[in-house]
Amino acid sequence: MSKFGIALMTAAAISLLSGCQAAKEKHPTQEELIRQMQQRAAAPDTHTLPPGKATQDQLMRYAFTLREAVMVQLPNSARYQGKICSVRLSLNRSAKLTGLQQEGGDPAFCAVVTDAVLRTTFPPFASEGVYQIFNHPLLDFKP
Numbered sequence: 001m002s003k004f005g006i007a008l009m010t011a012a013a014i015s016l017l018s019g020c021q022a023a024k025e026k027h028p029t030q031e032e033l034i035r036q037m038q039q040r041a042a043a044p045d046t047h048t049l050p051p052g053k054a055t056q057d058q059l060m061r062y063a064f065t066l067r068e069a070v071m072v073q074l075p076n077s078a079r080y081q082g083k084i085c086s087v088r089l090s091l092n093r094s095a096k097l098t099g100l101q102q103e104g105g106d107p108a109f110c111a112v113v114t115d116a117v118l119r120t121t122f123p124p125f126a127s128e129g130v131y132q133i134f135n136h137p138l139l140d141f142k143p
Contacts, residue, residue, distance in 0.1 A: 037097050037100065040092060041099055049125055049127055051127065052127045053127075054126070054133055066122065069120050070117055070120050070139065073120050079143075083105065083109040084142050085110040085112075087110070087114065087117060087138070088136060090136055091137075094124075096122070097118070100114065102114065
């Protein structure tokens with residue numbers, strides 16, 4: 001067998017084995033994610049952020065990255081074209097979700113958005129000023 005054939009078989013075997021590993025990965029349920037969020041909400045917020053006011057650039061950048069962080073978790077959002085969902089988040093200084101409330105919208109789409117928000121890793125705050133503006137943001141999702 002040629003070196004190319006051996007390399008091809010090795011790559012195929014690795015691919016198959018890594019596929020088996022991925023199948024074993026367990027994702028937390030929505031109930032587990034909600035419990036984690038509630039535990040974070042009950043814990044003291046001791047994270048310290050750099051002092052200072054937020055610049056316009058920081059605010060614009062954070063607004064964009066905040067929404068994009070959730071959108072990454074909504075790969076099939078095109079299925080909900082024409083629907084809307086508004087959610088209000090509560091974030092601690094570590095940018096961890098401590099609260100989530102649906103403010104309105106299509107119930108089926110809001111269920112998908114809620115699940116996406118619970119699974120999102122939010123971007124860190126650049127400063128205390130950015131945190132003060134974005135610790136309770138209202139996000140509107142309209143695919």
